[in-house]
Amino acid sequence: MIPELGNFALILSLCLALVLAIFPMIGSLNHTPGWVALARPAVWGQFVFVAFAFGCLVNAFLVDDFSVLYVAQNGNTRLPDLYKVSAVWGAHEGSLLLWVLILSAWTVAVSLFSRKLPAEMLARVLSVMGMISIGFLSFLLFTSNPFDRVFPVPLEGGDLNPLLQDLGLAIHPPMLYMGYVGMSVAFSFAIAALIGGKLDAAWSRWSRPWTLVAWTFLTIGIALGSWWAYYELGWGGWWFWDPVENASFMPWLAGTALIHSLAVTEKRGAFKRWTVLLALLAFSLSLLGTFLVRSGVLTSVHSFAADPARGLFILMFLCIVIGGSLALYAWRAPGVSSGGAFDMVSRETLLLGNNVLLVVVTAFILLGTLAPLVYDALGWGKISVGFPWFTRMFVTFTPFMVVLMGMGPLARWKHQNPGELARRLSIAFVVSLGAGILTTLPVFYEGSIWAGLAVMLSVWLVTTLFISVRQRLKARNGLSGIWQDIGSRGGRSYYGMVVAHLGVAVFIIGITFVSLFEVEEDIRMSPGEAVELAGYSFQFEGVEPHQGPNYRADRGTIRVFKAGNEVALLNPEKRTYLVQTKPMTEAGIDAGFTRDIYVSLGEGLGGGAWSLRLYYKPFIRWIWLGAILIGFGGLIAATDRRYRMPVRHRVSAAARAGSDRLAAEGKA
Amino acid sequence: MTPRRKKRLYLVGLMVTGVVVAAAFALNAFNENLMFFYAPSAVAKGEAPQDHAFRLGGLVTDGSVKRQADGLTVVFDVTDNAQTVTVQYTGILPDLFREGQGIVANGKLRDDGIFVADEVLAKHDENYMPPEVADALKTAHEEGTGAAATAAKTQ
Numbered sequence: 001m002i003p004e005l006g007n008f009a010l011i012l013s014l015c016l017a018l019v020l021a022i023f024p025m026i027g028s029l030n031h032t033p034g035w036v037a038l039a040r041p042a043v044w045g046q047f048v049f050v051a052f053a054f055g056c057l058v059n060a061f062l063v064d065d066f067s068v069l070y071v072a073q074n075g076n077t078r079l080p081d082l083y084k085v086s087a088v089w090g091a092h093e094g095s096l097l098l099w100v101l102i103l104s105a106w107t108v109a110v111s112l113f114s115r116k117l118p119a120e121m122l123a124r125v126l127s128v129m130g131m132i133s134i135g136f137l138s139f140l141l142f143t144s145n146p147f148d149r150v151f152p153v154p155l156e157g158g159d160l161n162p163l164l165q166d167l168g169l170a171i172h173p174p175m176l177y178m179g180y181v182g183m184s185v186a187f188s189f190a191i192a193a194l195i196g197g198k199l200d201a202a203w204s205r206w207s208r209p210w211t212l213v214a215w216t217f218l219t220i221g222i223a224l225g226s227w228w229a230y231y232e233l234g235w236g237g238w239w240f241w242d243p244v245e246n247a248s249f250m251p252w253l254a255g256t257a258l259i260h261s262l263a264v265t266e267k268r269g270a271f272k273r274w275t276v277l278l279a280l281l282a283f284s285l286s287l288l289g290t291f292l293v294r295s296g297v298l299t300s301v302h303s304f305a306a307d308p309a310r311g312l313f314i315l316m317f318l319c320i321v322i323g324g325s326l327a328l329y330a331w332r333a334p335g336v337s338s339g340g341a342f343d344m345v346s347r348e349t350l351l352l353g354n355n356v357l358l359v360v361v362t363a364f365i366l367l368g369t370l371a372p373l374v375y376d377a378l379g380w381g382k383i384s385v386g387f388p389w390f391t392r393m394f395v396t397f398t399p400f401m402v403v404l405m406g407m408g409p410l411a412r413w414k415h416q417n418p419g420e421l422a423r424r425l426s427i428a429f430v431v432s433l434g435a436g437i438l439t440t441l442p443v444f445y446e447g448s449i450w451a452g453l454a455v456m457l458s459v460w461l462v463t464t465l466f467i468s469v470r471q472r473l474k475a476r477n478g479l480s481g482i483w484q485d486i487g488s489r490g491g492r493s494y495y496g497m498v499v500a501h502l503g504v505a506v507f508i509i510g511i512t513f514v515s516l517f518e519v520e521e522d523i524r525m526s527p528g529e530a531v532e533l534a535g536y537s538f539q540f541e542g543v544e545p546h547q548g549p550n551y552r553a554d555r556g557t558i559r560v561f562k563a564g565n566e567v568a569l570l571n572p573e574k575r576t577y578l579v580q581t582k583p584m585t586e587a588g589i590d591a592g593f594t595r596d597i598y599v600s601l602g603e604g605l606g607g608g609a610w611s612l613r614l615y616y617k618p619f620i621r622w623i624w625l626g627a628i629l630i631g632f633g634g635l636i637a638a639t640d641r642r643y644r645m646p647v648r649h650r651v652s653a654a655a656r657a658g659s660d661r662l663a664a665e666g667k668a
Numbered sequence: 669m670t671p672r673r674k675k676r677l678y679l680v681g682l683m684v685t686g687v688v689v690a691a692a693f694a695l696n697a698f699n700e701n702l703m704f705f706y707a708p709s710a711v712a713k714g715e716a717p718q719d720h721a722f723r724l725g726g727l728v729t730d731g732s733v734k735r736q737a738d739g740l741t742v743v744f745d746v747t748d749n750a751q752t753v754t755v756q757y758t759g760i761l762p763d764l765f766r767e768g769q770g771i772v773a774n775g776k777l778r779d780d781g782i783f784v785a786d787e788v789l790a791k792h793d794e795n796y797m798p799p800e801v802a803d804a805l806k807t808a809h810e811e812g813t814g815a816a817a818t819a820a821k822t823q
Binding site: 234235341343344349352353356360364367368371381382383384385386388389392393396397522523524574582583584585600602603605609611613 | 679693738
């Protein structure tokens, strides 16, 4: 009974999405306040029904209702409760339901926190979000209904993929979806602005905090995925340029370009058309990501059962969204005034340069991700694009970005005297060059040109940021004024930028050092045997059977010594889950600020001997630490005071619209 | 032309040049890093490149997996039910590697006809068959055993 209620709730929310997509939009075009006012209740109704449906599915998992096909496939009575809940988004149908839930939650959030927006603009934004919602709800209801029943009812469920039975992966998809779907807000703002034909500083100020929050979630989601892959897949990698990773990385790159471009549009009124295009691009890439992951056209760990009907649906949806929005853009963009002029040497030019680089890298990743599909479709053979290509593309273009990133905060808007900029940068240049050269000397690891370059770029970022902060504080009472400055209008935007850019500096050190100085060895070891690796001694004590709640495992014991002192006791496991009988490698990891020690079990070679994989991974934590800082920076920037409407302004706005019934309702 | 336009033109010119150079570099590197997929039948026919890495896929022949004395080097046969190629790999095999399972290996062909793999992939699903392998098996089957199957690479 409850699953039917869930299904019914989904149908109702589709009806409300239709209402939301049609009436407020038309109302905003022919100025019918009554129709415009429909937006808010429709948004709430849609959210309540989707949330109810989601609750029904969660309940079905908790009570092991195997008469529901989706639960029968992915649930199990022996699954711990936490994973019963995360199993809801463990496969295709449920993850789409989560997507829709998050979309409707974002819609509610926009309607709640955008009261300062003119009612008609808000109605258009919500309406566009309703249209996206129609697409996903009908996809859910017509091709992948999570509430489909199965008869005869199986006695036991098929269980959640053991790889997904992990806390990191329980929260990875919701985080990532918050980011993906959050890009729909920026998209909807852009579309609404295009419809209204008014792209101004106010528009970019409205959509900036939303874009920042979505981008923050995306950052954290990607970092979580990478962290999960590292400790759960058991072979020590943290990024594979897998199609699915690329699918989340492309919107992130486009989103990064977007938040920077939005800043220019808000502050200087320039780049308007480019900003809109980026907003369309970021969301289109999010949709493409869904298409790539969910349709199973590209195979990877993540892709669920391939189903042509689903693929076709998303492809059509994608065409409508991208085609429609580009058509609207082509129609409206020529009417947009080109904003503030700027010189060849100015902050605008530097930001534009980075924007172009980000988009170029996005395009290359798109090429590498889609090339196998294109080759196959054209009958040119089956190919795969090697991991080294992606890495090379990234490593070639990132240094240019970092150089520009260091210069940006020190350059003036509109016009910058090149000599003055060079003078400001000279100290940073000397310091970073010195640090780089020092790193190439064999005092630190074995020394390497590439490590020197990475340290140089990282120090370049840190020193330029330091100079920039110092300059800013000099004009504001020095160091004691920092707290006041953080609370000021535009303060958190600035300090958010500082934190995020510091995160990039940390990240650069992490990826370079782990790539250059990582030590890996596959080795056969008998109990009692010891081996030296990167200054550590690994002593293998054998493998014992171990019983988990829903798996059996062979558990190895390895003691790690450094200079005679025991530094870690590692227990890597080889698990066999009881239901899906998949073998799984659970790595033994000793995490540290400057290095990880990572051991995974291969297979038993008889007589107690096992093949083992040992890793020494320097600075790997810095990758995720950097990502956390980047995300945290985004969060700080999103809480800037100027995005929160001052009370005085709200009162005057309401007074101005005093006769307008709409505004009054909007405030209620 | 107004000075402002001129400036903008320079800027656009600079960026277009940069993007073109970047694209040329990327596409050049792209071609070097492409790895084509070949089925054992295609390798037997001599279609696979001798000096360039490629991907080989098929089923691991039952009873063919042999471990060398060092405990880490493994030799096994990969078949598309028409032809067989011997693969040598040193290191830890993926969890789902076993006889009868469909796998994909990246590596190079040695002069003696043994495929030396740098990487062996087996997907995390027992019933899952890499699509290239499934296609290769189908092609080999359709063309009949013994007939040289062009398998996956149809040009």
